Amino acid sequence: xxxxxxxxxxxxxxxxxxxxxxTTPGGVVVEANETxxxxxxxxxxxxxxxxxxxxxxxxxxxxxxxxxTQVLHIEGRVxxxxxxxxxxxxxxxxxxxxxxxxxxxxxxPIVRTAVFHAADxxxxxxxLVRARRKAEHSEARVRILQNVSGAFDTSANDHExxxxxxxxxxxxxxxxxxxxxxxxxxxxxxLAAGVNPLWGVVPPIDSLRQTARExxxxxxxVQTDFPELAEGLRDARFEAMSVTPxxxxxxxxxxxxxxxxxxxxxxxxxxxLQRALGRQASQTLTRVRLQRKLEHLAHFDxxxxxxxxxxxxxxxxxxxxxxxxxxxxxxxxFLDLDEFKAVNDTLGHAAGDEVLRTLAHRLRAxxxxxxxxxxxxxxxxxxxxxxxxxxxxxxxxxxxxxxSRDDIPTAAAPVNVSVSIGLAVYDPAVNARPTPDQMLIxxxxxxxxxxxxxxxxxxxxxxxx
Numbered sequence: 001x002x003x004x005x006x007x008x009x010x011x012x013x014x015x016x017x018x019x020x021x022x023t024t025p026g027g028v029v030v031e032a033n034e035t036x037x038x039x040x041x042x043x044x045x046x047x048x049x050x051x052x053x054x055x056x057x058x059x060x061x062x063x064x065x066x067x068x069t070q071v072l073h074i075e076g077r078v079x080x081x082x083x084x085x086x087x088x089x090x091x092x093x094x095x096x097x098x099x100x101x102x103x104x105x106x107x108x109p110i111v112r113t114a115v116f117h118a119a120d121x122x123x124x125x126x127x128l129v130r131a132r133r134k135a136e137h138s139e140a141r142v143r144i145l146q147n148v149s150g151a152f153d154t155s156a157n158d159h160e161x162x163x164x165x166x167x168x169x170x171x172x173x174x175x176x177x178x179x180x181x182x183x184x185x186x187x188x189x190x191l192a193a194g195v196n197p198l199w200g201v202v203p204p205i206d207s208l209r210q211t212a213r214e215x216x217x218x219x220x221x222v223q224t225d226f227p228e229l230a231e232g233l234r235d236a237r238f239e240a241m242s243v244t245p246x247x248x249x250x251x252x253x254x255x256x257x258x259x260x261x262x263x264x265x266x267x268x269x270x271x272x273l274q275r276a277l278g279r280q281a282s283q284t285l286t287r288v289r290l291q292r293k294l295e296h297l298a299h300f301d302x303x304x305x306x307x308x309x310x311x312x313x314x315x316x317x318x319x320x321x322x323x324x325x326x327x328x329x330x331x332x333x334f335l336d337l338d339e340f341k342a343v344n345d346t347l348g349h350a351a352g353d354e355v356l357r358t359l360a361h362r363l364r365a366x367x368x369x370x371x372x373x374x375x376x377x378x379x380x381x382x383x384x385x386x387x388x389x390x391x392x393x394x395x396x397x398x399x400x401x402x403x404s405r406d407d408i409p410t411a412a413a414p415v416n417v418s419v420s421i422g423l424a425v426y427d428p429a430v431n432a433r434p435t436p437d438q439m440l441i442x443x444x445x446x447x448x449x450x451x452x453x454x455x456x457x458x459x460x461x462x463x464x465x
Contacts, residue, residue, distance in 0.1 A: 013033050014033045014035065015033075016035055017248050017251070017286055018115055018116050018286070019032070019033060019035050019095070019114070019116075020032070020113070021036055021112075021113050022104075022111065023111045023113065024109075024110065025101075025109050025111060027051050027052045027065075027111075028049065028050070028051060029048050029049060030104075030110065032044045036115055039087070039115075040085060040086075040088060040093065041088035041091075042088050052064075052113075053065055055086060056084065056085060057083075057084040057092055059084070060083040060084045060085075063081075063083070064081075064083060068081055072111065073101065076100065076101045077099060077100045077101065078099045079098045080096055080098065081096065081099075082094070082095075082096055082118065083095055083096075085115075093117070093119075094118040095115050095116060095117060096115075096116045097114065097115050098114045098116075099112065099113040100112050100113075100294060102310070103308060103377075105303055105377070106377055107309055107376070107377035114290050114291070116287065121283070127272075127276060157288060158182060158285060158289070159192055161281060161285050162182065162193035162194070162254075163180075163193040163194075165193070166178045166180055166194035166256075169277060172273055173242070173258055173270065173274075174260075175259060175260055176238065176259050176261040177194065177195045177196075177238075177258070178194045178258045179191060179196040179256070179257050180246075180254060180256050181254050181257065182285075183252060189209055189254065189255070192254070196257060197236045198229075198233075201236075202228050202229050202232040208243050208255075209255065210252065211243055212245055212247065214271060214274045215242065216240065216241075216242045216243075216266045216271075217229075217241055217242070218239060219234060219239060219240070236259070238259045238260060238261055239260055239261060239262050239263045240260045240263060241257060241258060242256075242258045242266070242274065243255050243257055244256040244258075244274050244275075245278065246285060247278075247282055248285070253282055253285050256278060299311040301360075301375045304356055304357050304359075304360035304375050305360065306360050306363075306373050307372065307373070307374040307375075308375060309374070309375070309376040309377060311374065312372070312374030312376055312382060312384070313436050315372050315374070315384055316332070317435075317436050320426060320433055320435075320439065321433070323386065323428055324428050324433045328386070328387045329388060329425055329426060329427045329428070330385065330387075331389070331393030331396070331423060331424070331426075332384060332385070332424045332426075333382060333383035333384075333393065333397050333400065333421060333423055334381075334382050334421065334423070334440070334443035335380070335381050335383075335397075335400065335404075335420065335421045336379060336380050336381075336447055337379040337417050337418075338417060338418045338419060338420055338451075339417065340379040340417065343355055343415055343417065347410065348412060350410075350411065351410040354408065354409075354410040355410065355415050355417060356375075356379065358408045359381070359404060359408070360375065360381065362400075362403050363381060363383065366399045367396055367399075370386060371384060371385050371386075371396070372384040382440070383396065389425060390460060393423045393425055394423065394458060394460060397421045397423055397458040398458055400419065401418070401419055401456065404419045405418060405456075420447055420450035420451045420457065421458045421459070422447030422448065422450055422459050422460075422461065423443060423458065423459065423460045424439055424442035424446060424461050425460070425461075426439065442461050443461065446459045446460060446461035
Protein backbone atom coordinates (compact mmCIF):
# COMPACT_ATOMS: atom_id res chain seq x y z
CA UNK A 1 0.00 0.00 0.00
CA UNK A 2 1.56 3.30 -1.06
CA UNK A 3 1.13 6.65 0.71
CA UNK A 4 -1.73 7.75 -1.57
CA UNK A 5 -3.61 4.53 -0.79
CA UNK A 6 -3.06 5.13 2.92
CA UNK A 7 -4.36 8.71 2.61
CA UNK A 8 -7.38 7.47 0.65
CA UNK A 9 -8.09 4.78 3.25
CA UNK A 10 -7.81 7.35 6.04
CA UNK A 11 -10.13 9.70 4.12
CA UNK A 12 -12.74 6.98 3.64
CA UNK A 13 -12.46 5.98 7.29
CA UNK A 14 -13.10 9.49 8.55
CA UNK A 15 -15.83 10.25 5.97
CA UNK A 16 -17.63 6.92 6.30
CA UNK A 17 -21.45 7.26 6.42
CA UNK A 18 -21.44 5.70 9.88
CA UNK A 19 -19.50 6.37 13.05
CA UNK A 20 -16.46 4.13 13.57
CA UNK A 21 -14.85 3.84 16.99
CA UNK A 22 -12.29 1.64 18.71
CA THR A 23 -12.24 1.24 22.50
CA THR A 24 -10.41 -0.76 25.10
CA PRO A 25 -12.41 -3.61 26.69
CA GLY A 26 -12.97 -1.17 29.56
CA GLY A 27 -14.65 1.32 27.24
CA VAL A 28 -11.89 3.96 26.83
CA VAL A 29 -11.95 5.46 23.33
CA VAL A 30 -8.74 4.73 21.42
CA GLU A 31 -9.81 6.01 18.01
CA ALA A 32 -12.90 7.58 16.41
CA ASN A 33 -13.69 8.90 12.94
CA GLU A 34 -14.83 12.39 11.99
CA THR A 35 -18.38 11.21 11.24
CA UNK A 36 -18.99 10.21 14.87
CA UNK A 37 -17.39 13.42 16.12
CA UNK A 38 -19.66 15.47 13.86
CA UNK A 39 -22.77 13.66 15.10
CA UNK A 40 -21.76 14.36 18.70
CA UNK A 41 -20.74 17.97 18.12
CA UNK A 42 -17.13 17.23 19.07
CA UNK A 43 -13.79 16.84 17.37
CA UNK A 44 -13.02 13.19 16.78
CA UNK A 45 -9.67 13.75 18.52
CA UNK A 46 -11.50 15.06 21.60
CA UNK A 47 -13.27 11.71 21.87
CA UNK A 48 -9.98 9.86 22.25
CA UNK A 49 -9.31 9.04 25.88
CA UNK A 50 -12.95 9.55 26.88
CA UNK A 51 -15.07 6.76 28.32
CA UNK A 52 -17.56 5.60 25.71
CA UNK A 53 -20.21 4.90 28.39
CA UNK A 54 -19.93 8.55 29.46
CA UNK A 55 -21.19 9.53 26.00
CA UNK A 56 -24.39 7.53 26.51
CA UNK A 57 -27.65 8.62 28.12
CA UNK A 58 -28.12 7.04 31.57
CA UNK A 59 -30.55 4.30 30.48
CA UNK A 60 -28.35 3.37 27.52
CA UNK A 61 -25.25 3.46 29.73
CA UNK A 62 -26.75 0.90 32.11
CA UNK A 63 -27.67 -1.42 29.24
CA UNK A 64 -24.24 -0.99 27.62
CA UNK A 65 -22.28 -1.74 30.80
CA UNK A 66 -24.35 -4.80 31.66
CA UNK A 67 -26.00 -6.60 28.77
CA UNK A 68 -23.88 -5.31 25.84
CA THR A 69 -20.52 -5.86 27.53
CA GLN A 70 -21.46 -9.33 28.81
CA VAL A 71 -22.65 -10.56 25.41
CA LEU A 72 -19.59 -9.08 23.67
CA HIS A 73 -17.12 -10.90 25.92
CA ILE A 74 -19.07 -14.18 25.67
CA GLU A 75 -19.86 -14.23 21.95
CA GLY A 76 -17.19 -11.90 20.58
CA ARG A 77 -19.70 -9.64 18.80
CA VAL A 78 -22.97 -7.75 19.35
CA UNK A 79 -25.27 -6.65 16.51
CA UNK A 80 -28.03 -4.05 16.09
CA UNK A 81 -28.10 -2.70 19.65
CA UNK A 82 -30.27 0.42 20.02
CA UNK A 83 -28.68 3.10 22.22
CA UNK A 84 -28.86 6.85 22.69
CA UNK A 85 -25.72 8.99 22.61
CA UNK A 86 -25.50 12.52 24.00
CA UNK A 87 -24.18 15.44 21.95
CA UNK A 88 -21.92 18.05 23.48
CA UNK A 89 -24.98 20.36 23.67
CA UNK A 90 -26.98 17.71 25.54
CA UNK A 91 -29.19 16.68 22.63
CA UNK A 92 -29.89 12.94 22.35
CA UNK A 93 -28.75 11.06 19.23
CA UNK A 94 -30.51 7.69 18.68
CA UNK A 95 -28.15 5.09 17.19
CA UNK A 96 -27.71 1.40 16.44
CA UNK A 97 -24.30 -0.15 17.08
CA UNK A 98 -22.50 -3.30 15.94
CA UNK A 99 -19.43 -4.33 17.94
CA UNK A 100 -16.75 -7.00 17.58
CA UNK A 101 -13.98 -8.01 19.97
CA UNK A 102 -10.69 -7.81 18.07
CA UNK A 103 -6.95 -7.36 18.69
CA UNK A 104 -4.74 -4.43 17.75
CA UNK A 105 -1.44 -4.65 15.92
CA UNK A 106 0.34 -5.57 19.14
CA UNK A 107 -2.11 -8.35 19.97
CA UNK A 108 -3.96 -6.42 22.69
CA PRO A 109 -7.76 -6.86 22.88
CA ILE A 110 -9.77 -4.00 21.40
CA VAL A 111 -13.46 -3.41 20.69
CA ARG A 112 -14.34 -2.10 17.23
CA THR A 113 -17.80 -0.58 16.86
CA ALA A 114 -19.80 0.76 13.93
CA VAL A 115 -22.39 3.38 14.93
CA PHE A 116 -25.43 3.89 12.68
CA HIS A 117 -27.60 7.00 12.97
CA ALA A 118 -31.14 5.82 13.74
CA ALA A 119 -32.95 9.04 12.88
CA ASP A 120 -33.56 7.93 9.28
CA UNK A 121 -35.04 4.64 10.40
CA UNK A 122 -37.28 6.40 12.90
CA UNK A 123 -38.38 8.84 10.21
CA UNK A 124 -39.01 5.93 7.88
CA UNK A 125 -41.21 4.17 10.45
CA UNK A 126 -43.19 7.35 11.05
CA UNK A 127 -43.64 7.81 7.32
CA LEU A 128 -44.90 4.26 7.09
CA VAL A 129 -47.58 4.93 9.72
CA ARG A 130 -48.71 8.10 7.92
CA ALA A 131 -48.88 6.25 4.63
CA ARG A 132 -51.06 3.51 6.14
CA ARG A 133 -53.52 6.03 7.62
CA LYS A 134 -53.62 8.09 4.45
CA ALA A 135 -53.96 5.29 1.93
CA GLU A 136 -56.40 2.70 3.26
CA HIS A 137 -57.36 1.84 -0.30
CA SER A 138 -53.78 0.72 -1.08
CA GLU A 139 -53.36 -1.74 1.78
CA ALA A 140 -51.45 -4.20 -0.38
CA ARG A 141 -48.75 -1.65 -1.19
CA VAL A 142 -48.31 -0.61 2.43
CA ARG A 143 -48.03 -4.25 3.45
CA ILE A 144 -45.23 -4.66 0.92
CA LEU A 145 -43.46 -1.68 2.43
CA GLN A 146 -43.73 -3.26 5.86
CA ASN A 147 -42.58 -6.68 4.73
CA VAL A 148 -39.65 -5.47 2.68
CA SER A 149 -37.95 -4.12 5.78
CA GLY A 150 -37.78 -7.66 7.13
CA ALA A 151 -36.48 -8.96 3.80
CA PHE A 152 -33.76 -6.31 3.80
CA ASP A 153 -32.78 -7.08 7.39
CA THR A 154 -32.01 -10.70 6.45
CA SER A 155 -29.93 -9.72 3.41
CA ALA A 156 -26.24 -10.45 3.86
CA ASN A 157 -24.70 -8.97 0.71
CA ASP A 158 -25.31 -6.55 -2.15
CA HIS A 159 -26.92 -9.11 -4.43
CA GLU A 160 -29.37 -10.29 -1.78
CA UNK A 161 -30.40 -6.68 -1.09
CA UNK A 162 -30.77 -6.04 -4.82
CA UNK A 163 -32.85 -9.19 -5.31
CA UNK A 164 -35.15 -8.29 -2.40
CA UNK A 165 -35.52 -4.77 -3.80
CA UNK A 166 -36.45 -6.02 -7.29
CA UNK A 167 -39.05 -8.42 -5.87
CA UNK A 168 -40.56 -5.73 -3.63
CA UNK A 169 -40.62 -3.11 -6.40
CA UNK A 170 -42.35 -5.39 -8.91
CA UNK A 171 -45.01 -6.26 -6.34
CA UNK A 172 -45.44 -2.70 -5.06
CA UNK A 173 -45.67 -1.02 -8.45
CA UNK A 174 -47.08 -3.85 -10.59
CA UNK A 175 -44.06 -3.42 -12.85
CA UNK A 176 -43.58 -5.72 -15.82
CA UNK A 177 -39.81 -5.83 -15.23
CA UNK A 178 -37.39 -4.32 -12.71
CA UNK A 179 -33.65 -4.22 -12.26
CA UNK A 180 -31.15 -2.93 -9.70
CA UNK A 181 -27.87 -1.58 -11.03
CA UNK A 182 -25.03 -0.86 -8.59
CA UNK A 183 -21.89 1.19 -9.12
CA UNK A 184 -18.69 -0.85 -8.89
CA UNK A 185 -15.36 0.49 -7.58
CA UNK A 186 -14.58 1.98 -11.00
CA UNK A 187 -17.88 3.90 -11.04
CA UNK A 188 -19.49 1.65 -13.66
CA UNK A 189 -23.11 0.58 -13.27
CA UNK A 190 -23.41 -3.19 -13.14
CA LEU A 191 -26.60 -5.25 -13.15
CA ALA A 192 -26.98 -6.72 -9.64
CA ALA A 193 -30.48 -8.24 -9.83
CA GLY A 194 -33.54 -8.41 -12.06
CA VAL A 195 -33.85 -7.85 -15.79
CA ASN A 196 -32.92 -4.73 -17.74
CA PRO A 197 -34.49 -5.17 -21.21
CA LEU A 198 -32.69 -2.06 -22.52
CA TRP A 199 -29.20 -3.29 -21.57
CA GLY A 200 -27.00 -3.14 -24.67
CA VAL A 201 -29.86 -1.68 -26.72
CA VAL A 202 -30.03 1.93 -25.51
CA PRO A 203 -26.76 3.83 -24.84
CA PRO A 204 -26.28 4.93 -21.21
CA ILE A 205 -27.97 8.23 -20.35
CA ASP A 206 -25.83 10.00 -17.74
CA SER A 207 -28.63 12.26 -16.47
CA LEU A 208 -30.66 9.18 -15.51
CA ARG A 209 -27.71 7.18 -14.19
CA GLN A 210 -26.61 10.08 -11.98
CA THR A 211 -30.03 11.36 -10.96
CA ALA A 212 -30.43 12.37 -7.32
CA ARG A 213 -34.24 12.24 -7.37
CA GLU A 214 -36.94 9.82 -8.46
CA UNK A 215 -37.84 10.04 -12.16
CA UNK A 216 -40.85 8.66 -14.06
CA UNK A 217 -40.74 8.76 -17.86
CA UNK A 218 -43.21 7.78 -20.56
CA UNK A 219 -42.50 7.48 -24.28
CA UNK A 220 -43.90 10.98 -25.06
CA UNK A 221 -41.70 12.43 -22.27
CA VAL A 222 -38.46 11.20 -23.83
CA GLN A 223 -39.33 11.31 -27.53
CA THR A 224 -37.59 14.66 -28.11
CA ASP A 225 -34.60 14.58 -25.72
CA PHE A 226 -33.86 10.85 -25.80
CA PRO A 227 -35.26 9.38 -29.04
CA GLU A 228 -33.18 6.21 -28.70
CA LEU A 229 -34.72 5.58 -25.27
CA ALA A 230 -38.21 6.12 -26.69
CA GLU A 231 -37.48 3.72 -29.52
CA GLY A 232 -36.02 1.13 -27.13
CA LEU A 233 -39.08 1.28 -24.87
CA ARG A 234 -41.39 0.99 -27.84
CA ASP A 235 -39.52 -1.97 -29.33
CA ALA A 236 -39.57 -3.75 -25.96
CA ARG A 237 -43.34 -3.03 -25.67
CA PHE A 238 -43.10 -0.79 -22.63
CA GLU A 239 -45.01 2.46 -22.21
CA ALA A 240 -43.09 3.95 -19.28
CA MET A 241 -40.22 3.50 -16.87
CA SER A 242 -39.19 4.83 -13.45
CA VAL A 243 -35.72 5.42 -12.03
CA THR A 244 -35.11 5.44 -8.29
CA PRO A 245 -31.65 6.55 -7.10
CA UNK A 246 -29.96 4.69 -4.27
CA UNK A 247 -28.07 7.26 -2.21
CA UNK A 248 -26.14 7.26 1.05
CA UNK A 249 -25.12 10.66 2.44
CA UNK A 250 -25.12 12.02 -1.10
CA UNK A 251 -22.98 9.16 -2.42
CA UNK A 252 -24.50 7.28 -5.36
CA UNK A 253 -24.82 3.54 -4.79
CA UNK A 254 -26.90 2.68 -7.84
CA UNK A 255 -30.42 2.86 -9.28
CA UNK A 256 -33.63 0.86 -9.40
CA UNK A 257 -35.31 0.85 -12.83
CA UNK A 258 -38.91 -0.33 -13.27
CA UNK A 259 -40.60 -0.92 -16.64
CA UNK A 260 -44.35 -0.68 -17.22
CA UNK A 261 -46.24 -2.29 -20.07
CA UNK A 262 -49.09 0.20 -20.12
CA UNK A 263 -49.69 3.87 -19.50
CA UNK A 264 -50.76 4.67 -15.94
CA UNK A 265 -51.22 7.47 -13.47
CA UNK A 266 -48.12 7.81 -11.31
CA UNK A 267 -49.74 9.52 -8.33
CA UNK A 268 -48.30 10.92 -5.08
CA UNK A 269 -48.72 7.56 -3.41
CA UNK A 270 -46.49 5.96 -6.05
CA UNK A 271 -43.79 8.58 -5.57
CA UNK A 272 -43.93 8.32 -1.76
CA LEU A 273 -43.57 4.55 -1.91
CA GLN A 274 -40.80 4.88 -4.49
CA ARG A 275 -38.84 7.20 -2.20
CA ALA A 276 -39.42 5.05 0.88
CA LEU A 277 -38.29 1.84 -0.82
CA GLY A 278 -35.24 3.58 -2.29
CA ARG A 279 -34.27 5.01 1.07
CA GLN A 280 -34.67 1.68 2.84
CA ALA A 281 -32.67 -0.19 0.19
CA SER A 282 -29.90 2.43 0.37
CA GLN A 283 -29.70 2.17 4.15
CA THR A 284 -29.57 -1.62 3.94
CA LEU A 285 -26.83 -1.58 1.30
CA THR A 286 -24.81 0.74 3.50
CA ARG A 287 -25.36 -1.49 6.51
CA VAL A 288 -24.33 -4.75 4.84
CA ARG A 289 -21.25 -3.15 3.27
CA LEU A 290 -20.11 -1.67 6.57
CA GLN A 291 -20.90 -4.92 8.35
CA ARG A 292 -18.78 -6.75 5.79
CA LYS A 293 -15.97 -4.26 6.35
CA LEU A 294 -16.30 -4.65 10.12
CA GLU A 295 -16.10 -8.43 9.80
CA HIS A 296 -13.03 -8.05 7.59
CA LEU A 297 -11.38 -5.85 10.21
CA ALA A 298 -12.13 -8.50 12.84
CA HIS A 299 -10.16 -11.15 10.90
CA PHE A 300 -7.47 -9.24 9.02
CA ASP A 301 -4.53 -7.13 10.10
CA UNK A 302 -5.34 -3.55 9.03
CA UNK A 303 -1.68 -2.67 8.37
CA UNK A 304 -0.62 -5.56 6.15
CA UNK A 305 -3.94 -6.98 4.96
CA UNK A 306 -3.05 -10.56 5.96
CA UNK A 307 -5.08 -12.60 8.49
CA UNK A 308 -4.60 -11.52 12.11
CA UNK A 309 -3.73 -13.73 15.08
CA UNK A 310 -7.32 -14.75 15.81
CA UNK A 311 -7.93 -15.77 12.21
CA UNK A 312 -4.58 -17.54 11.97
CA UNK A 313 -5.26 -19.62 15.06
CA UNK A 314 -8.63 -20.68 13.62
CA UNK A 315 -7.00 -21.61 10.31
CA UNK A 316 -4.23 -23.52 12.07
CA UNK A 317 -6.77 -25.49 14.10
CA UNK A 318 -8.62 -26.45 10.92
CA UNK A 319 -5.37 -27.28 9.10
CA UNK A 320 -4.21 -29.58 11.90
CA UNK A 321 -7.54 -31.40 11.86
CA UNK A 322 -7.38 -31.80 8.07
CA UNK A 323 -3.80 -33.06 8.27
CA UNK A 324 -4.83 -35.74 10.75
CA UNK A 325 -7.83 -36.81 8.64
CA UNK A 326 -5.83 -36.93 5.40
CA UNK A 327 -2.69 -38.41 7.02
CA UNK A 328 -0.62 -35.69 5.31
CA UNK A 329 2.11 -33.64 7.04
CA UNK A 330 1.65 -29.99 7.96
CA UNK A 331 4.42 -27.41 8.35
CA UNK A 332 4.32 -24.16 10.28
CA UNK A 333 6.78 -21.40 9.35
CA PHE A 334 7.44 -18.82 12.08
CA LEU A 335 9.51 -15.76 11.16
CA ASP A 336 10.66 -12.67 12.98
CA LEU A 337 12.47 -9.66 11.53
CA ASP A 338 16.03 -9.18 12.70
CA GLU A 339 16.81 -5.81 14.33
CA PHE A 340 13.40 -4.40 13.43
CA LYS A 341 13.42 -2.14 16.49
CA ALA A 342 16.41 -0.30 15.00
CA VAL A 343 14.33 0.52 11.89
CA ASN A 344 11.64 2.16 14.00
CA ASP A 345 14.18 3.94 16.18
CA THR A 346 16.27 5.38 13.34
CA LEU A 347 13.77 5.91 10.51
CA GLY A 348 10.48 6.20 12.38
CA HIS A 349 7.37 4.07 12.69
CA ALA A 350 6.07 5.08 9.25
CA ALA A 351 9.11 3.44 7.69
CA GLY A 352 8.64 0.45 9.98
CA ASP A 353 5.04 0.11 8.83
CA GLU A 354 6.16 0.20 5.19
CA VAL A 355 8.68 -2.55 5.91
CA LEU A 356 5.96 -4.73 7.44
CA ARG A 357 3.60 -4.13 4.52
CA THR A 358 6.31 -4.97 1.99
CA LEU A 359 7.36 -8.06 3.90
CA ALA A 360 3.76 -9.31 3.99
CA HIS A 361 3.56 -8.81 0.21
CA ARG A 362 6.80 -10.69 -0.32
CA LEU A 363 5.64 -13.50 1.92
CA ARG A 364 2.50 -14.01 -0.15
CA ALA A 365 4.62 -14.00 -3.32
CA UNK A 366 7.11 -16.51 -1.88
CA UNK A 367 4.74 -19.23 -0.70
CA UNK A 368 2.45 -21.62 -2.53
CA UNK A 369 -1.05 -20.55 -3.58
CA UNK A 370 -2.69 -22.72 -0.94
CA UNK A 371 -0.44 -21.59 1.93
CA UNK A 372 -1.87 -19.20 4.54
CA UNK A 373 0.16 -16.14 5.55
CA UNK A 374 -0.71 -14.33 8.79
CA UNK A 375 0.63 -11.71 11.18
CA UNK A 376 0.43 -12.64 14.84
CA UNK A 377 1.76 -9.40 16.29
CA UNK A 378 4.59 -6.89 16.05
CA UNK A 379 7.09 -8.09 13.47
CA UNK A 380 6.14 -11.78 13.74
CA UNK A 381 4.54 -13.63 10.84
CA UNK A 382 3.63 -17.25 10.24
CA UNK A 383 2.86 -19.38 7.20
CA UNK A 384 0.66 -22.50 7.40
CA UNK A 385 1.75 -25.03 4.78
CA UNK A 386 -0.59 -27.98 4.29
CA UNK A 387 0.76 -31.19 2.69
CA UNK A 388 4.32 -30.08 3.43
CA UNK A 389 6.94 -32.19 5.17
CA UNK A 390 10.34 -31.08 6.42
CA UNK A 391 11.98 -30.82 3.00
CA UNK A 392 9.15 -28.79 1.47
CA UNK A 393 9.01 -26.55 4.55
CA UNK A 394 12.74 -25.83 4.41
CA UNK A 395 12.49 -24.99 0.69
CA UNK A 396 9.61 -22.58 1.33
CA UNK A 397 11.38 -21.00 4.29
CA UNK A 398 14.64 -20.53 2.37
CA UNK A 399 12.73 -18.88 -0.47
CA UNK A 400 11.16 -16.50 2.03
CA UNK A 401 14.52 -15.77 3.64
CA UNK A 402 16.17 -14.98 0.31
CA UNK A 403 13.41 -12.69 -0.95
CA SER A 404 13.24 -10.86 2.36
CA ARG A 405 16.84 -9.71 1.92
CA ASP A 406 16.03 -7.38 -0.99
CA ASP A 407 16.06 -3.68 -0.13
CA ILE A 408 12.70 -2.25 0.89
CA PRO A 409 12.10 1.32 -0.32
CA THR A 410 10.60 3.69 2.25
CA ALA A 411 10.03 7.44 2.30
CA ALA A 412 12.94 7.81 4.72
CA ALA A 413 15.54 5.55 3.08
CA PRO A 414 15.91 2.06 1.61
CA VAL A 415 15.84 -0.58 4.33
CA ASN A 416 17.57 -3.93 4.29
CA VAL A 417 16.39 -6.42 6.87
CA SER A 418 16.84 -10.14 7.37
CA VAL A 419 14.51 -12.66 8.98
CA SER A 420 15.06 -15.50 11.41
CA ILE A 421 12.82 -18.46 10.65
CA GLY A 422 11.73 -21.45 12.68
CA LEU A 423 9.88 -24.51 11.38
CA ALA A 424 7.65 -27.05 13.09
CA VAL A 425 6.29 -30.07 11.21
CA TYR A 426 3.36 -32.23 12.25
CA ASP A 427 3.45 -35.74 10.76
CA PRO A 428 0.24 -37.68 11.57
CA ALA A 429 2.06 -40.95 10.95
CA VAL A 430 4.48 -40.19 13.79
CA ASN A 431 2.89 -37.75 16.24
CA ALA A 432 -0.42 -37.18 17.95
CA ARG A 433 -2.20 -34.08 16.71
CA PRO A 434 -0.90 -31.00 18.59
CA THR A 435 -2.96 -27.99 19.57
CA PRO A 436 -2.44 -24.72 17.69
CA ASP A 437 -0.66 -23.31 20.75
CA GLN A 438 1.73 -26.27 20.90
CA MET A 439 2.51 -25.90 17.22
CA LEU A 440 3.16 -22.18 17.60
CA ILE A 441 5.39 -22.72 20.65
CA UNK A 442 7.54 -25.28 18.80
CA UNK A 443 7.86 -23.09 15.70
CA UNK A 444 8.64 -20.08 17.91
CA UNK A 445 11.30 -22.09 19.70
CA UNK A 446 12.87 -23.06 16.39
CA UNK A 447 12.88 -19.42 15.36
CA UNK A 448 14.86 -18.53 18.49
CA UNK A 449 17.37 -21.21 17.54
CA UNK A 450 17.92 -19.19 14.37
CA UNK A 451 18.26 -16.00 16.41
CA UNK A 452 20.77 -17.57 18.76
CA UNK A 453 22.75 -19.04 15.85
CA UNK A 454 23.43 -15.67 14.25
CA UNK A 455 20.08 -14.73 12.71
CA UNK A 456 19.15 -14.68 9.00
CA UNK A 457 18.75 -18.45 8.86
CA UNK A 458 16.23 -21.30 9.01
CA UNK A 459 16.01 -23.78 11.88
CA UNK A 460 13.85 -26.90 11.92
CA UNK A 461 12.03 -28.41 14.90
CA UNK A 462 10.24 -31.42 13.49
CA UNK A 463 9.46 -33.46 16.59
CA UNK A 464 6.25 -32.72 18.51
CA UNK A 465 5.55 -34.23 21.91
